[in-house]
Amino acid sequence: QDGPQRKKRKSEVAEVDKQLDILAIGTAVGSILLYSTVKGELQSKLDGGHDSRVNCVRWHQDNCCLYSCSEDKHIVEWNTQTCKVKCKWKGDNSSVTSLCISPDGKMLLSAGRTIKLWDLETKEVYRHFTGHATSVSSLMFTTVKPMNENKPFDGITGLYFLSGAIHDRLLSVWYIRSDRKEKNAVMSFTVTDEPTFIDLTVSEVKEEPVKLAVVCRDGQLHLFEHILNGYCKKPLTSNCTIQIATPGNDGDSTPNPVPILAAAFCADKQSLLLVYGNTLQPIIEKVSLNTTESHVCLIRDIQKVLSLKTDVALTKVKTPVVNSDTKVLVPGIPGHSTAVKTPSLGKEKKKNKRKPGDTEESIEERLEALDIDVSKVKTPGGLPQTDSFAVLLVQGLESNDAEILNRVLNTRKENVIKNTVARMPIHAVIPLLHELTKRLQGNPYSASLMVRWLKSVFTLHASYLSTLPDLIPQLGMLYQLMESRVKTLQKLSRLHGRLFILVTQVAASETVQDVTEVNQTAKLVYED
Secondary structure (H helix, E strand, C coil), X not given: CCCCCCCCCHHHHHHHHHHCCEEEEECXXXXXXXXXXXXXXXXXXXXXXXXXXXXXXXXXXXXXXXXXXXXXXXXXXXXXXXXXXXXXXXXCCCCCCEEEXXXXXXXXXXECCCEEEEECCCCEEEEEECCCCCCEEEEEECECCCCCCCXXXXXXXXXXXXXXXXXXXXXXXXXXXXXXXXXXXXXXXXXXXXXXXXXXXXXXXXXXXEEEEEEECCXXXXXXXXXXXXXXXXXXXXXXXXXXXXXXXXXXXXXXXXCEEEEEECCCCCEEEEXXXXXXXXXXXXXXXXXXXXXXXXXXXXXXXXXXXXXXXXXXXXXXXXXXXXXXXXXXXXXXXXXXXXXXXXXXXXXXXCCCCCCCCCHHHHHHHHCCCCCCCCCHHHCCCCCHHXXXXXXXXXXXXXXXXXXXXXXXXXXXXXHHHHHCCHHHHHHHHHHHHHHHCCCHHHHHHHHHHXXXXXXXXXXXXXXXXXXXXXXXXXXXXXXXXXXXXXXXXXXXXXXXXXXXXXXXXXXXXXXXXXXXXXXXXXXX
């Protein structure tokens, strides 16, 4: 018989309450930061567990343990009181991207390309689940009790869990069986784009449906409501889709979609918290849950809310007063890049309004107007103009305009590339490197052009890049891309050599066949 339960000491209760105020943040260098939300400061740092980027962290619900997974293929169990590694084991043959702890706290789901269910006591694999072609980005249990209440419950058998993967529009639901026969998903939910945020209400009884909220990359929110009851062949579509748009009441403006960033169910399970707008200044709103309509569009005027204001007392940067007649030679800090407007704003607005009879300029004409030929333009006082390619490049990076970026980055002249990189502002160097890294993964012709730009950036801005404290995470993807290309260079060289020999031999054999046969009869034949 079990003895009476030991009373928790005050220090233990305080320690558990303290853990509720700590936010665990995984970093790109492999460490984990424990941030106190009450104090607003860094409490401690967990080091020595991972060698690469941390992909997911999960708190254990019953003790002070923390579980993390990383690109280095390992899972680490941490003791947050001592900030030491409690246990470390290999989770997959590739990077481990997601974790989830079972409701009873005795099992752990981990996922890379395949999903594994671990016994936390023995650190051995209990079940395998296969079905995703790409890396799994999210894992969560959908039930806390088995639907079949007649069978004894061991804490894990009979539960359902949900998984989603990158570049995958299907969310899979898995059933944990007592045997090892079934390894495929029992049902799936379909959405319009790759899921970026998922939340659900856990089903506690058999008749209670699971409510699922999925935010997609296209900015839409899909709501599902389904009772989990075994296998379902067809993918289930959403009961309701929610979008947000601006009103567009003015005659000149048209309604624009507002992306939804995240959504979460409230405690009553009858309302939702929506996060929308931009990531710099998001808007959080509570809305009632209504799935009777298949499509809902919420009209929100976010123009005034999203206008960013900086308190002058909180910033040390002083913006100089620049006249409208002042010539800006090279784009520098934000204070020098634009001129201060004069008080006569009303006259300028009337002057800039387009008349009904005027024709609107096309994008091509506007780009041609921006493309200034320095040799043809003569400025008063002999002041030189900023290189038009540098201006276009900065505008394309800030607006993420593919047409402008293609026009600038597809140039092949070394002199133009070098001058453009030399004239561009310092704050645009990192965005340019990110854009070049993305384009390096494209076709070989584009990659060869991007290498020229990279060479100029590293040559001209090496001193600036060496001063950045977060240079390794900023350029980590570019470094890995270059490393993978270099590793395959030797194999490609060998393949090129072998193909060259084969092609040469085939060409030589065809040439030999075309040559007329020479009479090779012996001049002297000796018979014994």
